Amino acid sequence: MRLHVDQRHERVLELVRERGSLRVADLAAELGVSAVTLRRDVETLAAQGRVHRLHGAVVWPGDTAAEPAPRRESAEGAVIGMIVPTTTNIFADIVRGARETIGAQGGRLVLGMTGYVDSEDPVQAEHLIAGGAEGLLVAPSWFGGVPVDGQEKWLVDCEVPTVLVERSAPAGNPAAVLDRVRTDRAHGAAVAVGHFAALGHRRITAVLQEGPHATQISAGYLAAVQSLGLEVAAGAPATREHGDYEATIDYLVDAVRKRGVTAALVHSDEDAIVLVPKLQASGIRVPDDLALIAYDDEVAGLSDVPLTAVAPPTRWVGELAAELLLQRLAERRNGLPPAPRQHLELLPELRVRSSCGGETSAT
Known part of the structure:
Protein backbone atom coordinates (compact mmCIF):
# COMPACT_ATOMS: atom_id res chain seq x y z
CA MET A 1 0.00 0.00 0.00
CA ARG A 2 1.43 3.41 -0.99
CA LEU A 3 2.21 5.64 1.99
CA HIS A 4 0.74 9.11 2.42
CA VAL A 5 3.38 11.84 2.10
CA ASP A 6 3.42 12.52 5.86
CA GLN A 7 3.79 8.81 6.60
CA ARG A 8 6.57 8.61 4.04
CA HIS A 9 8.40 11.52 5.68
CA GLU A 10 8.20 9.80 9.06
CA ARG A 11 9.52 6.59 7.56
CA VAL A 12 12.43 8.47 5.95
CA LEU A 13 13.29 10.04 9.30
CA GLU A 14 13.07 6.68 11.05
CA LEU A 15 15.41 4.95 8.58
CA VAL A 16 17.97 7.77 8.49
CA ARG A 17 17.96 8.05 12.30
CA GLU A 18 18.58 4.30 12.59
CA ARG A 19 21.39 4.13 10.03
CA GLY A 20 22.97 7.56 10.19
CA SER A 21 23.20 8.01 6.43
CA LEU A 22 21.71 6.51 3.28
CA ARG A 23 21.96 7.06 -0.44
CA VAL A 24 18.88 8.80 -1.80
CA ALA A 25 18.55 6.19 -4.56
CA ASP A 26 18.78 3.30 -2.06
CA LEU A 27 16.22 4.93 0.23
CA ALA A 28 13.82 5.42 -2.70
CA ALA A 29 14.13 1.74 -3.62
CA GLU A 30 13.48 0.63 -0.04
CA LEU A 31 10.34 2.76 0.22
CA GLY A 32 9.11 1.73 -3.23
CA VAL A 33 8.87 5.25 -4.64
CA SER A 34 10.59 6.95 -7.55
CA ALA A 35 13.92 8.70 -7.07
CA VAL A 36 12.29 11.99 -8.04
CA THR A 37 9.61 11.62 -5.34
CA LEU A 38 12.17 10.70 -2.70
CA ARG A 39 14.40 13.66 -3.58
CA ARG A 40 11.46 15.99 -3.08
CA ASP A 41 10.80 14.40 0.32
CA VAL A 42 14.44 14.83 1.32
CA GLU A 43 14.50 18.44 0.13
CA THR A 44 11.41 19.18 2.25
CA LEU A 45 12.90 17.52 5.34
CA ALA A 46 16.26 19.21 4.78
CA ALA A 47 14.56 22.63 4.53
CA GLN A 48 12.98 21.91 7.92
CA GLY A 49 16.41 21.06 9.36
CA ARG A 50 15.39 17.48 10.14
CA VAL A 51 18.00 15.84 7.84
CA HIS A 52 21.02 16.92 5.83
CA ARG A 53 21.39 16.15 2.12
CA LEU A 54 24.94 15.74 0.85
CA HIS A 55 25.96 14.67 -2.67
CA GLY A 56 23.21 12.17 -3.35
CA ALA A 57 22.98 11.02 0.28
CA VAL A 58 20.72 11.90 3.18
CA VAL A 59 22.42 12.20 6.60
CA TRP A 60 21.05 12.45 10.13
CA PRO A 61 21.87 15.88 11.65
CA GLY A 62 25.00 15.72 13.81
CA ASP A 63 26.08 12.35 12.44
CA THR A 64 29.86 12.37 12.22
CA ALA A 65 30.26 9.15 10.26
CA ALA A 66 31.62 9.44 6.76
CA GLU A 67 28.88 9.90 4.23
CA PRO A 68 28.46 7.13 1.65
CA ALA A 69 30.33 7.69 -1.58
CA PRO A 70 27.87 8.85 -4.24
CA ARG A 71 27.49 6.80 -7.36
CA ARG A 72 27.63 9.99 -9.41
CA GLU A 73 28.03 13.71 -8.91
CA SER A 74 25.33 16.28 -9.58
CA ALA A 75 24.37 16.82 -13.21
CA GLU A 76 24.31 20.59 -12.64
CA GLY A 77 24.32 22.28 -16.04
CA ALA A 78 24.37 19.02 -18.03
CA LEU A 178 24.76 -0.46 -25.16
CA ASP A 179 23.01 0.25 -21.87
CA ARG A 180 19.26 -0.13 -22.19
CA VAL A 181 16.08 0.18 -20.14
CA ARG A 182 12.83 -1.30 -21.37
CA THR A 183 9.58 -2.89 -20.28
CA ASP A 184 9.45 -6.69 -20.17
CA ARG A 185 6.39 -6.88 -22.39
CA ALA A 186 6.56 -10.65 -22.69
CA HIS A 187 6.08 -10.86 -18.92
CA GLY A 188 3.08 -8.52 -19.16
CA ALA A 189 1.45 -10.72 -21.79
CA ALA A 190 2.08 -13.82 -19.68
CA VAL A 191 0.48 -12.17 -16.65
CA ALA A 192 -2.61 -11.39 -18.74
CA VAL A 193 -2.89 -14.99 -19.95
CA GLY A 194 -2.42 -16.23 -16.40
CA HIS A 195 -5.25 -14.00 -15.21
CA PHE A 196 -7.55 -15.36 -17.89
CA ALA A 197 -6.61 -18.93 -16.97
CA ALA A 198 -7.30 -18.25 -13.28
CA LEU A 199 -10.81 -17.16 -14.30
CA GLY A 200 -11.33 -20.48 -16.07
CA HIS A 201 -10.68 -19.51 -19.69
CA ARG A 202 -9.07 -22.26 -21.77
CA ARG A 203 -9.15 -20.83 -25.28
CA ILE A 204 -7.44 -17.46 -25.33
CA THR A 205 -6.34 -15.40 -28.31
CA ALA A 206 -4.31 -12.24 -28.81
CA VAL A 207 -4.64 -9.41 -31.33
CA LEU A 208 -1.61 -7.16 -31.63
CA GLN A 209 -0.60 -4.01 -33.47
CA GLU A 210 2.32 -4.28 -35.84
CA GLY A 211 5.28 -2.41 -34.44
CA PRO A 212 8.16 -2.42 -31.96
CA HIS A 213 6.36 -4.34 -29.21
CA ALA A 214 4.49 -7.04 -31.12
CA THR A 215 7.29 -9.62 -31.01
CA GLN A 216 7.70 -9.41 -27.23
CA ILE A 217 3.98 -9.52 -26.51
CA SER A 218 3.53 -12.43 -28.92
CA ALA A 219 6.36 -14.38 -27.28
CA GLY A 220 4.89 -13.87 -23.82
CA TYR A 221 1.42 -14.91 -24.95
CA LEU A 222 2.66 -18.11 -26.61
CA ALA A 223 4.95 -19.05 -23.71
CA ALA A 224 2.17 -18.60 -21.14
CA VAL A 225 -0.44 -20.49 -23.16
CA GLN A 226 1.93 -23.41 -23.59
CA SER A 227 3.21 -23.47 -20.01
CA LEU A 228 -0.35 -23.39 -18.64
CA GLY A 229 -1.48 -26.18 -20.96
CA LEU A 230 -4.06 -24.01 -22.72
CA GLU A 231 -5.17 -24.28 -26.32
CA VAL A 232 -3.47 -21.97 -28.79
CA ALA A 233 -6.28 -20.29 -30.69
CA ALA A 234 -6.17 -20.71 -34.47
CA GLY A 235 -4.35 -17.80 -36.07
CA ALA A 236 -3.11 -16.45 -32.73
CA PRO A 237 -1.47 -14.20 -32.07
CA ALA A 238 -3.08 -12.18 -34.86
CA THR A 239 -0.99 -9.17 -35.86
CA ARG A 240 -2.73 -6.33 -37.66
CA GLU A 241 -1.85 -2.91 -39.01
CA HIS A 242 -2.97 -0.13 -36.71
CA GLY A 243 -6.50 0.90 -37.63
CA ASP A 244 -7.40 -2.33 -39.44
CA TYR A 245 -10.43 -2.79 -37.19
CA GLU A 246 -12.67 -4.62 -39.66
CA ALA A 247 -10.19 -7.48 -40.09
CA THR A 248 -9.76 -7.65 -36.32
CA ILE A 249 -13.51 -7.78 -35.72
CA ASP A 250 -13.93 -10.49 -38.33
CA TYR A 251 -11.17 -12.52 -36.68
CA LEU A 252 -12.56 -12.15 -33.15
CA VAL A 253 -16.18 -12.85 -34.11
CA ASP A 254 -15.08 -15.97 -35.98
CA ALA A 255 -12.87 -17.03 -33.05
CA VAL A 256 -15.75 -16.75 -30.58
CA ARG A 257 -18.48 -18.31 -32.70
CA LYS A 258 -16.57 -21.03 -34.53
CA ARG A 259 -13.56 -21.82 -32.34
CA GLY A 260 -14.85 -21.39 -28.82
CA VAL A 261 -12.48 -18.57 -27.85
CA THR A 262 -13.66 -16.83 -24.67
CA ALA A 263 -10.85 -14.36 -23.92
CA ALA A 264 -8.55 -12.02 -25.85
CA LEU A 265 -5.51 -9.88 -25.14
CA VAL A 266 -5.60 -6.72 -27.29
CA HIS A 267 -2.74 -4.32 -27.92
CA SER A 268 -3.24 -1.43 -27.55
CA ASP A 269 -5.93 -0.23 -25.17
CA GLU A 270 -6.95 2.43 -27.70
CA ASP A 271 -7.66 -0.39 -30.14
CA ALA A 272 -9.51 -2.33 -27.45
CA ILE A 273 -11.78 0.66 -26.76
CA VAL A 274 -12.62 0.91 -30.47
CA LEU A 275 -13.30 -2.82 -30.66
CA VAL A 276 -15.74 -3.11 -27.74
CA PRO A 277 -18.75 -1.38 -29.41
CA LYS A 278 -17.93 -3.02 -32.75
CA LEU A 279 -17.97 -6.43 -31.07
CA GLN A 280 -21.26 -5.63 -29.39
CA ALA A 281 -22.73 -4.52 -32.72
CA SER A 282 -21.72 -7.96 -34.05
CA GLY A 283 -23.52 -9.68 -31.17
CA ILE A 284 -20.39 -10.37 -29.05
CA ARG A 285 -20.80 -8.96 -25.55
CA VAL A 286 -17.84 -7.93 -23.38
CA PRO A 287 -17.26 -9.57 -20.96
CA ASP A 288 -20.18 -12.04 -21.19
CA ASP A 289 -19.14 -13.60 -24.50
CA LEU A 290 -15.54 -12.43 -24.69
CA ALA A 291 -13.33 -11.29 -21.83
CA LEU A 292 -10.81 -8.62 -22.80
CA ILE A 293 -7.48 -7.43 -21.42
CA ALA A 294 -5.89 -4.39 -23.06
CA TYR A 295 -2.19 -3.64 -23.21
CA ASP A 296 -0.67 -0.25 -22.21
CA ASP A 297 -3.33 1.16 -19.84
CA GLU A 298 -3.19 4.71 -21.02
CA VAL A 299 -6.96 5.14 -21.39
CA ALA A 300 -8.27 1.61 -20.72
CA GLY A 301 -10.12 2.65 -17.56
CA LEU A 302 -12.14 5.21 -19.55
CA SER A 303 -13.81 2.64 -21.79
CA ASP A 304 -17.58 2.23 -21.55
CA VAL A 305 -16.72 -1.22 -20.23
CA PRO A 306 -13.67 -0.39 -18.05
CA LEU A 307 -10.87 -2.55 -19.38
CA THR A 308 -8.54 -4.71 -17.36
CA ALA A 309 -5.12 -3.75 -18.67
CA VAL A 310 -1.42 -4.54 -18.57
CA ALA A 311 0.30 -1.36 -17.39
CA PRO A 312 3.97 -0.84 -18.30
CA PRO A 313 5.95 1.22 -15.73
Whole structure:
Protein backbone atom coordinates (compact mmCIF):
# COMPACT_ATOMS: atom_id res chain seq x y z
CA MET A 1 0.00 0.00 0.00
CA ARG A 2 1.43 3.41 -0.99
CA LEU A 3 2.21 5.64 1.99
CA HIS A 4 0.74 9.11 2.42
CA VAL A 5 3.38 11.84 2.10
CA ASP A 6 3.42 12.52 5.86
CA GLN A 7 3.79 8.81 6.60
CA ARG A 8 6.57 8.61 4.04
CA HIS A 9 8.40 11.52 5.68
CA GLU A 10 8.20 9.80 9.06
CA ARG A 11 9.52 6.59 7.56
CA VAL A 12 12.43 8.47 5.95
CA LEU A 13 13.29 10.04 9.30
CA GLU A 14 13.07 6.68 11.05
CA LEU A 15 15.41 4.95 8.58
CA VAL A 16 17.97 7.77 8.49
CA ARG A 17 17.96 8.05 12.30
CA GLU A 18 18.58 4.30 12.59
CA ARG A 19 21.39 4.13 10.03
CA GLY A 20 22.97 7.56 10.19
CA SER A 21 23.20 8.01 6.43
CA LEU A 22 21.71 6.51 3.28
CA ARG A 23 21.96 7.06 -0.44
CA VAL A 24 18.88 8.80 -1.80
CA ALA A 25 18.55 6.19 -4.56
CA ASP A 26 18.78 3.30 -2.06
CA LEU A 27 16.22 4.93 0.23
CA ALA A 28 13.82 5.42 -2.70
CA ALA A 29 14.13 1.74 -3.62
CA GLU A 30 13.48 0.63 -0.04
CA LEU A 31 10.34 2.76 0.22
CA GLY A 32 9.11 1.73 -3.23
CA VAL A 33 8.87 5.25 -4.64
CA SER A 34 10.59 6.95 -7.55
CA ALA A 35 13.92 8.70 -7.07
CA VAL A 36 12.29 11.99 -8.04
CA THR A 37 9.61 11.62 -5.34
CA LEU A 38 12.17 10.70 -2.70
CA ARG A 39 14.40 13.66 -3.58
CA ARG A 40 11.46 15.99 -3.08
CA ASP A 41 10.80 14.40 0.32
CA VAL A 42 14.44 14.83 1.32
CA GLU A 43 14.50 18.44 0.13
CA THR A 44 11.41 19.18 2.25
CA LEU A 45 12.90 17.52 5.34
CA ALA A 46 16.26 19.21 4.78
CA ALA A 47 14.56 22.63 4.53
CA GLN A 48 12.98 21.91 7.92
CA GLY A 49 16.41 21.06 9.36
CA ARG A 50 15.39 17.48 10.14
CA VAL A 51 18.00 15.84 7.84
CA HIS A 52 21.02 16.92 5.83
CA ARG A 53 21.39 16.15 2.12
CA LEU A 54 24.94 15.74 0.85
CA HIS A 55 25.96 14.67 -2.67
CA GLY A 56 23.21 12.17 -3.35
CA ALA A 57 22.98 11.02 0.28
CA VAL A 58 20.72 11.90 3.18
CA VAL A 59 22.42 12.20 6.60
CA TRP A 60 21.05 12.45 10.13
CA PRO A 61 21.87 15.88 11.65
CA GLY A 62 25.00 15.72 13.81
CA ASP A 63 26.08 12.35 12.44
CA THR A 64 29.86 12.37 12.22
CA ALA A 65 30.26 9.15 10.26
CA ALA A 66 31.62 9.44 6.76
CA GLU A 67 28.88 9.90 4.23
CA PRO A 68 28.46 7.13 1.65
CA ALA A 69 30.33 7.69 -1.58
CA PRO A 70 27.87 8.85 -4.24
CA ARG A 71 27.49 6.80 -7.36
CA ARG A 72 27.63 9.99 -9.41
CA GLU A 73 28.03 13.71 -8.91
CA SER A 74 25.33 16.28 -9.58
CA ALA A 75 24.37 16.82 -13.21
CA GLU A 76 24.31 20.59 -12.64
CA GLY A 77 24.32 22.28 -16.04
CA ALA A 78 24.37 19.02 -18.03
CA VAL A 79 22.40 18.93 -21.27
CA ILE A 80 20.88 15.54 -22.13
CA GLY A 81 19.36 14.80 -25.52
CA MET A 82 16.42 12.46 -25.88
CA ILE A 83 15.25 11.03 -29.22
CA VAL A 84 11.76 9.53 -29.39
CA PRO A 85 9.43 8.70 -32.27
CA THR A 86 6.54 10.56 -30.65
CA THR A 87 5.54 12.24 -27.40
CA THR A 88 2.14 10.54 -27.36
CA ASN A 89 1.21 7.06 -26.14
CA ILE A 90 3.71 5.50 -23.73
CA PHE A 91 6.40 8.05 -24.51
CA ALA A 92 4.61 10.91 -22.77
CA ASP A 93 5.29 9.42 -19.34
CA ILE A 94 8.74 8.13 -20.33
CA VAL A 95 9.82 11.63 -21.37
CA ARG A 96 8.28 13.11 -18.24
CA GLY A 97 10.15 10.67 -16.00
CA ALA A 98 13.46 11.39 -17.71
CA ARG A 99 12.95 15.14 -17.65
CA GLU A 100 12.10 15.25 -13.94
CA THR A 101 15.03 13.02 -13.00
CA ILE A 102 17.52 15.09 -14.97
CA GLY A 103 16.00 18.34 -13.73
CA ALA A 104 16.21 17.20 -10.11
CA GLN A 105 19.98 16.87 -10.60
CA GLY A 106 20.33 20.32 -12.11
CA GLY A 107 20.43 19.20 -15.74
CA ARG A 108 18.26 19.93 -18.75
CA LEU A 109 16.53 17.57 -21.19
CA VAL A 110 16.36 18.55 -24.87
CA LEU A 111 14.00 16.59 -27.10
CA GLY A 112 14.26 15.39 -30.69
CA MET A 113 11.43 13.57 -32.49
CA THR A 114 11.57 11.30 -35.51
CA GLY A 115 7.95 10.43 -36.32
CA TYR A 116 8.90 6.75 -36.68
CA VAL A 117 11.20 7.57 -39.63
CA ASP A 118 14.39 5.62 -38.96
CA SER A 119 16.58 7.87 -41.14
CA GLU A 120 15.72 10.75 -38.80
CA ASP A 121 17.40 9.07 -35.81
CA PRO A 122 21.00 9.98 -36.72
CA VAL A 123 19.89 13.39 -38.00
CA GLN A 124 18.32 14.24 -34.65
CA ALA A 125 21.33 12.85 -32.78
CA GLU A 126 23.74 15.02 -34.78
CA HIS A 127 21.58 18.08 -34.17
CA LEU A 128 21.35 17.48 -30.41
CA ILE A 129 25.07 16.80 -29.99
CA ALA A 130 25.96 19.88 -32.03
CA GLY A 131 23.70 21.84 -29.66
CA GLY A 132 25.67 20.67 -26.62
CA ALA A 133 24.07 17.38 -25.56
CA GLU A 134 26.57 15.41 -23.46
CA GLY A 135 24.62 12.14 -23.67
CA LEU A 136 21.61 10.65 -25.42
CA LEU A 137 18.52 8.71 -24.39
CA VAL A 138 17.30 7.05 -27.58
CA ALA A 139 14.18 5.16 -28.62
CA PRO A 140 15.12 4.48 -32.26
CA SER A 141 12.45 4.11 -34.93
CA TRP A 142 13.18 0.43 -35.44
CA PHE A 143 9.92 -1.02 -36.73
CA GLY A 144 10.33 -4.36 -34.98
CA GLY A 145 11.97 -2.90 -31.89
CA VAL A 146 15.40 -4.24 -32.91
CA PRO A 147 17.85 -3.02 -35.57
CA VAL A 148 18.05 -4.55 -39.04
CA ASP A 149 20.31 -3.88 -42.02
CA GLY A 150 22.82 -1.80 -40.05
CA GLN A 151 20.31 0.58 -38.46
CA GLU A 152 22.40 0.50 -35.28
CA LYS A 153 25.67 1.74 -36.86
CA TRP A 154 25.21 5.40 -36.02
CA LEU A 155 24.44 4.50 -32.41
CA VAL A 156 27.53 2.36 -31.99
CA ASP A 157 29.66 5.12 -33.51
CA CYS A 158 28.07 7.86 -31.39
CA GLU A 159 30.61 10.08 -29.65
CA VAL A 160 28.59 10.56 -26.44
CA PRO A 161 27.24 8.03 -23.91
CA THR A 162 23.95 6.55 -25.09
CA VAL A 163 21.16 4.58 -23.40
CA LEU A 164 18.50 2.72 -25.39
CA VAL A 165 14.94 3.29 -24.19
CA GLU A 166 12.19 0.70 -24.85
CA ARG A 167 14.36 -0.87 -27.54
CA SER A 168 16.94 -3.67 -27.61
CA ALA A 169 19.47 -5.35 -29.87
CA PRO A 170 19.87 -9.13 -30.15
CA ALA A 171 23.00 -10.85 -28.91
CA GLY A 172 25.76 -10.52 -31.48
CA ASN A 173 24.47 -7.21 -32.83
CA PRO A 174 26.96 -4.36 -32.22
CA ALA A 175 24.29 -2.37 -30.34
CA ALA A 176 23.85 -5.18 -27.81
CA VAL A 177 26.71 -3.66 -25.79
CA LEU A 178 24.76 -0.46 -25.16
CA ASP A 179 23.01 0.25 -21.87
CA ARG A 180 19.26 -0.13 -22.19
CA VAL A 181 16.08 0.18 -20.14
CA ARG A 182 12.83 -1.30 -21.37
CA THR A 183 9.58 -2.89 -20.28
CA ASP A 184 9.45 -6.69 -20.17
CA ARG A 185 6.39 -6.88 -22.39
CA ALA A 186 6.56 -10.65 -22.69
CA HIS A 187 6.08 -10.86 -18.92
CA GLY A 188 3.08 -8.52 -19.16
CA ALA A 189 1.45 -10.72 -21.79
CA ALA A 190 2.08 -13.82 -19.68
CA VAL A 191 0.48 -12.17 -16.65
CA ALA A 192 -2.61 -11.39 -18.74
CA VAL A 193 -2.89 -14.99 -19.95
CA GLY A 194 -2.42 -16.23 -16.40
CA HIS A 195 -5.25 -14.00 -15.21
CA PHE A 196 -7.55 -15.36 -17.89
CA ALA A 197 -6.61 -18.93 -16.97
CA ALA A 198 -7.30 -18.25 -13.28
CA LEU A 199 -10.81 -17.16 -14.30
CA GLY A 200 -11.33 -20.48 -16.07
CA HIS A 201 -10.68 -19.51 -19.69
CA ARG A 202 -9.07 -22.26 -21.77
CA ARG A 203 -9.15 -20.83 -25.28
CA ILE A 204 -7.44 -17.46 -25.33
CA THR A 205 -6.34 -15.40 -28.31
CA ALA A 206 -4.31 -12.24 -28.81
CA VAL A 207 -4.64 -9.41 -31.33
CA LEU A 208 -1.61 -7.16 -31.63
CA GLN A 209 -0.60 -4.01 -33.47
CA GLU A 210 2.32 -4.28 -35.84
CA GLY A 211 5.28 -2.41 -34.44
CA PRO A 212 8.16 -2.42 -31.96
CA HIS A 213 6.36 -4.34 -29.21
CA ALA A 214 4.49 -7.04 -31.12
CA THR A 215 7.29 -9.62 -31.01
CA GLN A 216 7.70 -9.41 -27.23
CA ILE A 217 3.98 -9.52 -26.51
CA SER A 218 3.53 -12.43 -28.92
CA ALA A 219 6.36 -14.38 -27.28
CA GLY A 220 4.89 -13.87 -23.82
CA TYR A 221 1.42 -14.91 -24.95
CA LEU A 222 2.66 -18.11 -26.61
CA ALA A 223 4.95 -19.05 -23.71
CA ALA A 224 2.17 -18.60 -21.14
CA VAL A 225 -0.44 -20.49 -23.16
CA GLN A 226 1.93 -23.41 -23.59
CA SER A 227 3.21 -23.47 -20.01
CA LEU A 228 -0.35 -23.39 -18.64
CA GLY A 229 -1.48 -26.18 -20.96
CA LEU A 230 -4.06 -24.01 -22.72
CA GLU A 231 -5.17 -24.28 -26.32
CA VAL A 232 -3.47 -21.97 -28.79
CA ALA A 233 -6.28 -20.29 -30.69
CA ALA A 234 -6.17 -20.71 -34.47
CA GLY A 235 -4.35 -17.80 -36.07
CA ALA A 236 -3.11 -16.45 -32.73
CA PRO A 237 -1.47 -14.20 -32.07
CA ALA A 238 -3.08 -12.18 -34.86
CA THR A 239 -0.99 -9.17 -35.86
CA ARG A 240 -2.73 -6.33 -37.66
CA GLU A 241 -1.85 -2.91 -39.01
CA HIS A 242 -2.97 -0.13 -36.71
CA GLY A 243 -6.50 0.90 -37.63
CA ASP A 244 -7.40 -2.33 -39.44
CA TYR A 245 -10.43 -2.79 -37.19
CA GLU A 246 -12.67 -4.62 -39.66
CA ALA A 247 -10.19 -7.48 -40.09
CA THR A 248 -9.76 -7.65 -36.32
CA ILE A 249 -13.51 -7.78 -35.72
CA ASP A 250 -13.93 -10.49 -38.33
CA TYR A 251 -11.17 -12.52 -36.68
CA LEU A 252 -12.56 -12.15 -33.15
CA VAL A 253 -16.18 -12.85 -34.11
CA ASP A 254 -15.08 -15.97 -35.98
CA ALA A 255 -12.87 -17.03 -33.05
CA VAL A 256 -15.75 -16.75 -30.58
CA ARG A 257 -18.48 -18.31 -32.70
CA LYS A 258 -16.57 -21.03 -34.53
CA ARG A 259 -13.56 -21.82 -32.34
CA GLY A 260 -14.85 -21.39 -28.82
CA VAL A 261 -12.48 -18.57 -27.85
CA THR A 262 -13.66 -16.83 -24.67
CA ALA A 263 -10.85 -14.36 -23.92
CA ALA A 264 -8.55 -12.02 -25.85
CA LEU A 265 -5.51 -9.88 -25.14
CA VAL A 266 -5.60 -6.72 -27.29
CA HIS A 267 -2.74 -4.32 -27.92
CA SER A 268 -3.24 -1.43 -27.55
CA ASP A 269 -5.93 -0.23 -25.17
CA GLU A 270 -6.95 2.43 -27.70
CA ASP A 271 -7.66 -0.39 -30.14
CA ALA A 272 -9.51 -2.33 -27.45
CA ILE A 273 -11.78 0.66 -26.76
CA VAL A 274 -12.62 0.91 -30.47
CA LEU A 275 -13.30 -2.82 -30.66
CA VAL A 276 -15.74 -3.11 -27.74
CA PRO A 277 -18.75 -1.38 -29.41
CA LYS A 278 -17.93 -3.02 -32.75
CA LEU A 279 -17.97 -6.43 -31.07
CA GLN A 280 -21.26 -5.63 -29.39
CA ALA A 281 -22.73 -4.52 -32.72
CA SER A 282 -21.72 -7.96 -34.05
CA GLY A 283 -23.52 -9.68 -31.17
CA ILE A 284 -20.39 -10.37 -29.05
CA ARG A 285 -20.80 -8.96 -25.55
CA VAL A 286 -17.84 -7.93 -23.38
CA PRO A 287 -17.26 -9.57 -20.96
CA ASP A 288 -20.18 -12.04 -21.19
CA ASP A 289 -19.14 -13.60 -24.50
CA LEU A 290 -15.54 -12.43 -24.69
CA ALA A 291 -13.33 -11.29 -21.83
CA LEU A 292 -10.81 -8.62 -22.80
CA ILE A 293 -7.48 -7.43 -21.42
CA ALA A 294 -5.89 -4.39 -23.06
CA TYR A 295 -2.19 -3.64 -23.21
CA ASP A 296 -0.67 -0.25 -22.21
CA ASP A 297 -3.33 1.16 -19.84
CA GLU A 298 -3.19 4.71 -21.02
CA VAL A 299 -6.96 5.14 -21.39
CA ALA A 300 -8.27 1.61 -20.72
CA GLY A 301 -10.12 2.65 -17.56
CA LEU A 302 -12.14 5.21 -19.55
CA SER A 303 -13.81 2.64 -21.79
CA ASP A 304 -17.58 2.23 -21.55
CA VAL A 305 -16.72 -1.22 -20.23
CA PRO A 306 -13.67 -0.39 -18.05
CA LEU A 307 -10.87 -2.55 -19.38
CA THR A 308 -8.54 -4.71 -17.36
CA ALA A 309 -5.12 -3.75 -18.67
CA VAL A 310 -1.42 -4.54 -18.57
CA ALA A 311 0.30 -1.36 -17.39
CA PRO A 312 3.97 -0.84 -18.30
CA PRO A 313 5.95 1.22 -15.73
CA THR A 314 6.53 3.99 -18.25
CA ARG A 315 7.62 6.78 -15.91
CA TRP A 316 10.10 4.41 -14.24
CA VAL A 317 11.57 3.57 -17.64
CA GLY A 318 12.34 7.25 -18.19
CA GLU A 319 13.66 7.77 -14.67
CA LEU A 320 15.98 4.78 -14.64
CA ALA A 321 17.27 5.42 -18.15
CA ALA A 322 18.13 8.98 -17.11
CA GLU A 323 19.78 7.77 -13.89
CA LEU A 324 21.90 5.32 -15.87
CA LEU A 325 22.98 7.94 -18.39
CA LEU A 326 23.88 10.41 -15.63
CA GLN A 327 26.03 7.71 -14.06
CA ARG A 328 27.88 7.27 -17.37
CA LEU A 329 28.46 11.03 -17.63
CA ALA A 330 29.86 11.12 -14.07
CA GLU A 331 32.24 8.28 -14.91
CA ARG A 332 33.46 10.17 -17.97
CA ARG A 333 33.81 13.50 -16.17
CA ASN A 334 35.77 11.97 -13.27
CA GLY A 335 37.95 9.71 -15.38
CA LEU A 336 36.61 6.61 -13.65
CA PRO A 337 36.55 3.14 -15.19
CA PRO A 338 33.00 2.46 -16.41
CA ALA A 339 30.82 0.13 -14.40
CA PRO A 340 29.47 -2.92 -16.29
CA ARG A 341 26.91 -2.11 -18.98
CA GLN A 342 23.33 -2.76 -17.92
CA HIS A 343 20.24 -4.24 -19.56
CA LEU A 344 17.31 -3.35 -17.30
CA GLU A 345 13.85 -4.87 -17.85
CA LEU A 346 10.96 -3.54 -15.77
CA LEU A 347 7.91 -5.67 -15.10
CA PRO A 348 4.42 -4.38 -15.95
CA GLU A 349 1.50 -4.84 -13.59
CA LEU A 350 -2.07 -5.96 -14.27
CA ARG A 351 -4.79 -3.48 -13.34
CA VAL A 352 -8.03 -5.38 -12.94
CA ARG A 353 -11.31 -3.80 -13.98
CA SER A 354 -14.61 -5.17 -15.29
CA SER A 355 -13.83 -6.34 -18.82
CA CYS A 356 -12.98 -9.85 -17.64
CA GLY A 357 -16.19 -10.20 -15.62
CA GLY A 358 -16.78 -10.14 -11.90
CA GLU A 359 -13.87 -7.88 -10.91
CA THR A 360 -13.91 -4.68 -8.93
CA SER A 361 -13.00 -1.63 -10.98
CA ALA A 362 -9.47 -0.29 -10.47
CA THR A 363 -8.00 3.12 -11.04
